[in-house]
Structures are given as C-alpha cells and as structure tokens.
Amino acid sequence: MSETEQRGKPPPGETPMVRFDGVTKAFGELVVLDKFDLAVPKGEKLAVIGPSGSGKSTLLRVLMTLETISGGVVEVGGEPLWHMERGGRLVAANEAHLRKMRAKIGMVFQHFNLFPHMSALRNVTKAPIHVLGLDKAEAVERGEALLRQVGLADKMDSKPAQLSGGQQQRVAIARALAMRPEVILFDEVTSALDPELVGEVLTVIRDLAHEQDLTMLIVTHQMGFANEICDRVCFLEGGQLVEEGPPEQIFKEPQQQRTRDFLKAVLEV
Amino acid sequence: MVDFLKYLPTLLEATVMTVEITVLGFPLAVAIAMLAGTGRLARSRLIRTVTRFYVEIFRGAPALLILFWGYYALPHFGVTLNALTVAVLGLGLNAGAYGSEVVRSALLAVPKGQHEAATALNFAPRQRLTRIILPQALIMMMPPFGNLAIEFLKSTSLVSLITITELTSRAVQLNNVFFRPMEIFLLVMIIYFVLALVMTAAIRTIEARLNRSMGREGRLS
C-alpha cells in the first residue's frame, strides 16, 4: 500500500468508531471535502488542524448530520450514517435512520448555541428528557452532576445571558455530554472566547480526555493543547488529508511541506 | 366646552362594542397568525402554498372590502353571517394575514446556531420548533404585534359601515342629532387614543415579562 493509501487506516481487525470513505462535499462549484479518507478508532482523541477553508469544520458538520455529503460513505460504529442498507445495497438514509445514528454523536459549537430562554440546568436536561425520555428527576441528577463536573455547580439556575463566554461553553459541553454520546465533536470551541477564558474550557476538555471510551474529534488552533492531550493529529488543506500522525511527529517533524508551511505560519505568532 | 362631556356616557356605552370586537378578534388574529406564520415555513409544499394564498388574499384585499364582501356577497353562496361574526372573522383574518408575516420573520430571525444545537441534541423537528425556536421567536414578535393590536383597534371603526353600532357609528348618530362634529369626533378620537394607550401598556407588560424569562433586563429592540 502506498503511503497515501496508508493514511487514515485503522489498526487492522478493529472496526473504527468513525470512518470517512472517499467522502466528497461540494457547495455548488466549491469542493470542500475531496475524496476524504479517515478512520478514527474507538476512544481516540483526534486533533484536526488546518487553515480556514480546509474543510475541518465541514468534516465535523457532516458527521453531526448538519451537512449532507455529495459522495462517498461515512460510517459511525461500523454503520453507514448518510446511507441505509436495503437489500444489500446502500440507499440514502431517511430521517428515522439519521435520528438513530445521531444519538451516538454530540457536538460543541464555536458560538456555544445555548438556548437563551432556559437556565444552565434546563439547557442540560432538556434533551435528555424530551429526546432520551429520561424522567425529570433522573435528568436533573445527571445534569447537576455534569455541571458540577465542569465547575459550574453554583450557576445551575443562571441564564446564558448572565454567564461569561467560558462559562457558557462549559455548559455547552455538559449539555452535549448529558446525551451520553459515543463520539463528541469540538468545533473550534475556544476561538470565540476572550483569551483569559480559554483556559477554563481547555481544562474541562483535558479532564474529559481521560475517559477511555469516549472518541473525541477536536478542531482547534490551540496547538499546544492538541499536542498535550491528543493521540493523533490530522492536518487538512483544500479538503484533503495532507498528513496525520502522533503529535510528536506532526508538530516536531512534519513530513509534508504543506504541513511545515502551515505550522510555521501559525506558530510564528 | 362643558357640553363636550354630555356626549361621553352614550359614546362610552358604544365603546363597549368596540372593546368587545377587539377582545374577540385580536386573539383570533394572533392564533391565525401563528398557524399561518409557521405554515409558510412548513416542509409540505401544499401547506406552504395554501398558507401563501391565504396571506396574499387577506392582506391584499382592503379590510373594508373584506367586511363588505362577508356581509353582502357571502349570502349569495348560501352563508349568511350576522354582522358581528363578519366583523370578528373579517378583521381577524385580515390582521392574521399581516401577523403571519411577523411570525414568519421572527422565526427566520432565530440564529441558525439554535437550529444546529437542537439538531445536534437529536430533537425531533417538531420539538425543535416548539421547544427551542418558537419561544425565542416569541420575544421578537412582541413589538410588531403591539403595533398590530393598535391597528386592529382602529380597524374596528370600519364595522360601523356594516351596520354595527360601536363607537364610530354612535358618533355619526350623535352628530346627526346635535350637529357638533368637531367636538363629537374629537372626543371620539380621544377615547380611541386612551384605548390605544391601555393596549400598548398591556403589551409592554407582556414583553417585559418575556424578557425577564430570558434573563435579560430592558427591552429587546
């Protein structure tokens, strides 16, 4: 197998938690993901880096079913996401299938997207109650525990407008975790925060990284952080996977020129 | 000048009908607006088209024409409604059409991120609408609905032309007896003005309450 084909393949024998197989995504003329291949084993903490427009966010959004794909197959836990198996063939997935698959994935957004008309606790318990069918007491117990975990025990009844950006983002993380996803996606979750608030969010994510079974895909510009907690780093450019490997390799000895150029530009700051 | 006040009791008596039509018709208009506003954004093309037709017809036709049509033309189709019903339905459907645009704009104004967060949490489409999007849209709808309420109040004056005795028709009647148009009609305008102030105050209170429930001080706009 050539090196290009080697990239993105999981250790043989294990079903990857997430798999992109020749995935293409185009917005009209603009191709954002270009025959993308990637396999993410279960429990991996994967950093996704690259210049803007490289397709990193689109990668996550496709996985979260917020964007459709133009070609290829996406698999979660061995099952196709945007397709269904019908009589041995793959057909386009219907809403019911998408909902079933979506339950395995959670996402934290750059702009938090907390529900402004609900308190922090209700933000966290709303979906477990109405989507997972938990009864209120159970959901509240789970929600309170999660908010304590992210360090917001005293802010449970606060509304988003009363919270700082860092606090809001931590609520957003708790909210995503409350759904007990198998894969959690972080889409540049500190990019919209004032610098002094970034640390508190990274702390929460760092602690989360200790959970063995949780697969995490983290799109970020925080290279130091990616280096510290991630098992593997992917560098994207122009909708393609240019290079991937352990942090030591990517950050210290990048193999591809494009990777080197990007890191040089970023770390120059 | 004290003459002025002798018209007051009889005018106020007629005002009751004005208030009655408003209290019956405006909530109806709001309900229709909610249905039509969400209908315009429905997935089903049929619902979208039907709603679009409703809005264009009842917005495009003048309110007075709708009233006349309901009162004089409808009987030809075998449906004879009494004047009050025509008034409440006619004005309600008319205001509802305008209101539906308010609802539609407010729904569209809720940030896309909210839809995405709701999708990410795997809410079903209907849940997304009723639990996440609509409550936020509600706040944005208040100021325009406040204006719509005042417009509705003013439109009740039109029913005087389909034989209902409310404030405006009583004023015309009085004028035919006493021939003091400036005083009578000025007094009538003052009564409408006061009613409008009361309605505005009521709407502001509801708006303030909604804003508080979002954890925000002061007005949204």
Add this chain to the structure above:
Amino acid sequence: MIWDWDYAWEILPRLGEAAVVTIQATIGGYFLALIGGLVLALMRRSPIRALAWPAAGLVEFVRSTPLLVQLFFLFFGLPELGIRLSPFETGVVGLGLHFSTYTSEVYRAGIDGVPRGQWEAAKALNFSTYRRYRAVVLPQAIPPIVPVLGNYLLTMFKDSTLLSAIAVRELLQAAKIMGSDNFQYMEPLTIIGAFFIVMSVVSATGISWLERKLKPRRSA
C-alpha cells in the same frame, strides 16, 4: 356557481371609471403624505420646542386614531369652519394628513440612519442648516427608506376604500351603488377584491426589486 358573467362584463366600464377616482385620490393623498411627513419629521427634530412638541403630539395622536373618524371629522367639521371642500378633496386631505404621520416616522428613521460623522463634516464645513439637509443628510437618508415609503403607497391605495364612507365615487362606493341597485353585490365586490389583491402582489414584487436596487453599496 351563481356568478353572472354577463353582469360582471357589464359593470366593468363603471368600475373602470371608479378605479380612476381611486387612483387619483390615492396619488393626491400620497403626495400630501410625502411632503407633510417630511415637514413633520423636520419639525420634530427642530431644537425649537414650540415646533417639536406639537409635531410630536400631532403625530402620536393621529397615528393612534382611526382614519375613518378623521375623515368624518374633516367631512362634517370643515364646513363649520367655513371651509367648503368636495368629498373628493376632503378624502385626499384626510388620507394625506393621516399618512403623513406615518411617513414622518419613516423619514425620521432614515435621517437617524445617517452616520453621525456626516453631520459633523457638514458642520465643520460650516454649512447652513438648509444646505446641510439638502446636500448631505437627505440624499443619504432617503434611498434606504424608499421601499418603505413605496409600501405606504400600497397601504393608502387600500385605505382609499374608506372614502366611500364620505360619498367619494371610488371603487367601493361604486360597488355599493351597483349592489344596492339590483342586489347583486357579489360580482362587483369580488372583481374589486381581485383587483386589489393583484395590485398588492404586483407592488410587493416591485418593492422587493426596488429594495435590491437601492441596497446601499458600501465599501466593506
């Protein structure tokens, strides 16, 4: 279907004549509203309290009270003051007055929308108040509000039906007369209804087009 096509065809010419009156009344009233609105808006912005307060009061009062009552007020009241206007003229004045309070708010919004820096530049160049408005403020205030002003033309067009209450021979009045003649209301009313609805849809498209054309081309 009890629709009488022959009758419908027969009444079209008379409706056509009435439509002319409707259009004339609307345009006359609109003209008044455009001018009156600007005057009121400028008065409200005036530092002279004796101008600003009455203007504000008038605008709030007239906006909050029904057009129909105002029409009756003028129709029955002006003769008492010795002012003898025809029903048509009274209608135009009534429409114009009522809607100038609305357009004044639109003008205000447009003027408020002109960036502060423009006012300051005009002051720095020592423009007179007149010159300031004429050369700097109004040319920037007006284009963004043209679509909204256009919308009021449509609104006035529909409200011209109220003039039937003061015996102006516009469309609705014509329908009423035809209807009471032979008790056939359905055809005239429906034809007029369709007419207004079509005008409304066409204008809305026209106004959207206008909105797009007038989108301020600002440098990023």
